[in-house]
Amino acid sequence: MSPSLVAAGVFSHKKYGENYHALALVAPGIGAQVEPGQFINVSCGPNRDFILRRPFSIFRVHEQGSAPSTIEIVFDLRGPGTRQLAAMHIHDKIDVMGPLGVGFSIPQRKAKCLLVGGGVGAAPLFFLGDRLRKDGHRIDVVLGARNADHLLNAMDLRRMASVCNLTTEDGSAGARGRVTDVLADTMDGCGTEVVYACGPDPMLAAVARICMEKKVFVQVAVEELMACGYGVCMTCVMPLRERRSKGASAGRSVVYARTCTEGPVFNGAQVIWSSGHEHVAQDQSELSLGGGAVRAGLQPEAGAGHGPPGN
Amino acid sequence: MSPSLVAAGVFSHKKYGENYHALALVAPGIGAQVEPGQFINVSCGPNRDFILRRPFSIFRVHEQGSAPSTIEIVFDLRGPGTRQLAAMHIHDKIDVMGPLGVGFSIPQRKAKCLLVGGGVGAAPLFFLGDRLRKDGHRIDVVLGARNADHLLNAMDLRRMASVCNLTTEDGSAGARGRVTDVLADTMDGCGTEVVYACGPDPMLAAVARICMEKKVFVQVAVEELMACGYGVCMTCVMPLRERRSKGASAGRSVVYARTCTEGPVFNGAQVIWSSGHEHVAQDQSELSLGGGAVRAGLQPEAGAGHGPPGN
Amino acid sequence: MTPDLAVTLAGLRLANPVLAASGTFGAGREAAAFLDLKALGGVIVKSMTLTPWSGKPTPRMCETPSGMLNAIGIQNKGVEHFLAEDLPWLSAQDATVVASIAGNSVDEFVKVAHRIEAANTSLAAVELNISCPNLEDRNHIFAHSASATAEVVRSVKAVLRSKPVFAKLSPNVTSIPLIAESALEAGADGLSLINTVFGMAVDVSTRRPKLAGGMGGLSGPAIRPIAVRAVHEVHRLWPHVPIIGQGGVQTATDALELIMAGASAVAVGTANFVDPGACPKVAGGIRDYMAAGGVGDVAELVGCLKLEG
């Protein structure tokens, strides 16, 4: 379904624990068609500090009988945009663009699915879990966070999961540690065939590595900075390994794919994870040259990657 | 009294007719000391469209027994700042700077005072009228506006005035026309000795001219664009004729005086009124030369007054 | 009287004076979900290069007060992809299309221009994005040098004879009129003013630049006063040169500022990110302004700024 701009109404505003706000929105046309892993791009109201929309994953979709389904997003307070959203009341109007992006692919045959989430990044797993269960797949869960307070709505996941392992960095709930500490064992114990992961990039990178070692298909939903959210600005790109078969450029190559339209869900095995600020250099060198990244780095008067700006 | 920054509380929010909002503010330290003709500079809240404060005259001061006096401002909706103020509720906090500027001078001996106001610009006349009456002066009033709806709270002025003449441009109240159409007759009829005028510049210019012809002392409160309101930026200046007695620069000269600190009340006979966009040229030529206004106008590559910007 | 919004700039005919700016509208495909591309004066597509460019590493953008910084590095699929895939699709939508060319050498510009000329398409005009580093001149930006600007324009004009060519100038220079003069002398049919303003932002918690590339280009409402000034400076010297004004346009009022300063058309950039339908809304607002003021032809407003008292 192609995206549209909708004046959505706030249907409910809940809090999960200390940290998370959930807004359910009546967004005609969006609720009925959205897929797990897709997102919406939200205008948070006039503000001096920013001009752009803010992207949020679909956390859940609620069927409302004959009325349009409501979509729910969940978020933590980061900056001015989420602060403004947190001040929204029932019946307020929010300008929403969506549904956006390509969601998770659902197994064609019954499969044992493992959902892996970190912090508020776990949001899309709830909608995904609902869908997988409806389609009859087995679901297991590994959910992690800083502490018990930041475990996003673990109750709901526990209800849908056969196995649900929690981790917290401070040990305040579940095992002390990170999701990746329990991931391999959970996969082995559950006989996992497909992994779905959402959360911060370093977590996704580690999950993808473990899955690749185990040769288990892994889909990751990434969060990149987005200026437009619908594919025109090229700010949100992720470097992906691609296999090309055509002519001269055949063989392995690297492309920058748009997270907002070609993602946010990617095959975890294709993503080239950044190490710190910039992407792994040996992979970068396979990017086709241009006025941008790579060449500028070779110029003596500009530090690597710090060439003259180019739009 | 020197100005201060105060977190004022909204005490009441009234409307006068369709067009005017009045906010009474508990502004500790300001209410007790402010003089008629002074103003406050108000932060209207965060907004993308502007960063500066907005200046408003003191409309009235209300004694509250032993509690701090409240100050009241009245305004019409012009742009984003006044729109935000109009959305204020009781108990909201507003960041206020004040009291600012030099107010009206009050006659030393009993005098027949005429208050002349146009539109919402009449605001400071209410506070001034209260003071003059308390001091035992006779008050007459000429109040004008576009139409009956824009006559600012005429009732109150009528109560304090011996003679109160109203004018509207469409004739919907009082005489059809402008305040200046009835000014000379009112002055003659009342034997006016001092005139106090506030309103738009063209009205003030006409009032000042009539008073000068009649050799009646006239004080005008002007409204100029202000960046700071407390004397540091030099944006708010008015050209004044000055008589200097000292040395080389003796004789008639023109100075740009700061409306926010040397005004907003000026001797109407001293102000050089602008004709349209720029000030009258022959007066300008008496300004001391500098990189700014006048010389740049002589440069062929820049239109008059359109030289390179200078801070 | 229905106001006439049609304008012609050096042979570039637009149904209304509001285009989408290069790099903020892709090649129109994604925005077409939200609006009919015919409602735009025109689409200036993302700058294209001779070969595909991958662009800069991420993060590529950050927000700043009333604006944003970007350092995309002209990620695009190259001129062949444009001619084979994007242009036929755009033509099928009846969109008015302006190509934007970028390159790291004069030769690259010329080769792209050559391909465009040879393809002999329905393309309405060409914009030269000369805010690129010139690898043959120690990475200096073409648009920062009068001679490099002239060389690109002259060389492109020599091969691209069938389309009007607009040189898109950078505001990051001491004298925009000086660069404009050399672009015009070299044969530019019109000018696009302005590209982004160089800037930088720092994340004080990580002590790193917010953009992986360090510096970036500032766009959005914050730069509108700079764009209005640039258009005014150029228009008062060459009142007959058609200018596509751009920089910070969000509303019809913003567009009218540029038009009154001397732009015959405007391009909307960053505002498309927030609202893909921004261009027709701006055009509608201009129509309303004209209707309210009894202005029959938008050309009456171009450069109508009154400077004297």
Added chain:
Amino acid sequence: MTPDLAVTLAGLRLANPVLAASGTFGAGREAAAFLDLKALGGVIVKSMTLTPWSGKPTPRMCETPSGMLNAIGIQNKGVEHFLAEDLPWLSAQDATVVASIAGNSVDEFVKVAHRIEAANTSLAAVELNISCPNLEDRNHIFAHSASATAEVVRSVKAVLRSKPVFAKLSPNVTSIPLIAESALEAGADGLSLINTVFGMAVDVSTRRPKLAGGMGGLSGPAIRPIAVRAVHEVHRLWPHVPIIGQGGVQTATDALELIMAGASAVAVGTANFVDPGACPKVAGGIRDYMAAGGVGDVAELVGCLKLEG
């Protein structure tokens, strides 16, 4: 550990690195109603000229997104008034005072410098506001020319031997480092970066510029990315040259952006209009940042920006 906020820039000793910018704080008298001037790192007073200047006609300012345009025309009462009235008063407040000199010819700069040197006061330093039109060079702005910049700096340094001199550069040039280089070669002890960005705004209802002077100088948060970029560009070439960063500072985070990019001190301009107490608040926020991060000396933060991954 109490963080140490004191800094020294080429002999200019400041109790903390936050000064008030020239033209936004008068000579401190009005702001003294709101705060103790000793709480500021220093006060850079409104630019002074040889004789009193009356400035430009009104309107002299308008607001723009996250910024404002001004065209004051350096209205000031002249150097004699400063030396006789303002400086003694400021000294009595124990304020650290930086004088700012402006002029329309090299000779005017020199004469003011001469008066300052002759007065032999407690003045801490001098800033040269060379964003003025040079009447001897067809109204070109001094700071837009490397040679004019050098000439002003060299001539002033020849007479003003007892105080550090900071050249305040304009961002409206193709290469700020090029101008910086010539200022430094001519003997500038440090640099102030940046003055306002040239811009313009139009009132579409009257079809006139919003400023009587047409163009004006853009200041405020909108220009902060431009200031950060300018400081970074100069600092990476001359890491030992002290820089007073300015442009869009409202908060400690803003100041830290400039400091990390390479400024040894910052000046707060437009933000003073909204809050005369902005400078000490910014300094307090820097102290908090240092305390939270265990930074003992603010000098550790100067230019600490990490560029590589």
